[in-house]
Amino acid sequence: MIIRRAKNQDIPRINDLLLQVNLVHHYGRPDLFNVGRKYTDPQIAEILQNDETPVFVALDDKERVAGYAFCIFKQFKDDNIMTDIKTLYIDDLCVDENCRGQHIGKSLYEYVLNFAKESGCYNVTLNVWNCNESAMRFYENCGLVPQKTGMECIL
Numbered sequence: 242m243i244i245r246r247a248k249n250q251d252i253p254r255i256n257d258l259l260l261q262v263n264l265v266h267h268y269g270r271p272d273l274f275n276v277g278r279k280y281t282d283p284q285i286a287e288i289l290q291n292d293e294t295p296v297f298v299a300l301d302d303k304e305r306v307a308g309y310a311f312c313i314f315k316q317f318k319d320d321n322i323m324t325d326i327k328t329l330y331i332d333d334l335c336v337d338e339n340c341r342g343q344h345i346g347k348s349l350y351e352y353v354l355n356f357a358k359e360s361g362c363y364n365v366t367l368n369v370w371n372c373n374e375s376a377m378r379f380y381e382n383c384g385l386v387p388q389k390t391g392m393e394c395i396l
Contacts, residue, residue, distance in 0.1 A: 244352045368391075
């Protein structure tokens with residue numbers, strides 16, 4: 242398996258996987274998530290060109306995108322209460338539902354960790370929806386622990 246920075250040629254396959262993630266969220270919380278595209282092709286192309294929003298893809302043995310990790314560098318510079326640490330936030334990580342169980346997600350996650358270390362990051366963070374139990378188990382198995390909890394009251 243090869244993991245590399247995503248390229249514009251990967252956009253159609255990234256869109257397929259973005260839809261898979263969207264459907265998990267839609268089925269878990271249809272009150273919040275519509276079925277649709279998270280990004281337009283031009284938006285993805287812009288994200289791919291920005292060094293502050295690196296995207297990595299895992300390629301299978303046929304060089305087809307089997308998974309991705311969308312990341313964002315975050316840092317609170319000169320903030321009144323937050324320390325000035327550099328964080329790599331995983332905005333989205335997905336493995337094609339037909340490729341799961343092959344450790345692609347774990348490999349992507351470890352690649353992101355190494356990238357973050359090489360980039361001088363203090364930590365790697367992400368959010369996971371409680372309705373996505375398989376993702377929560379995956380991240381816990383990777384060694385992540387809760388940092389904070391978002392709460393809501395539906396009116």
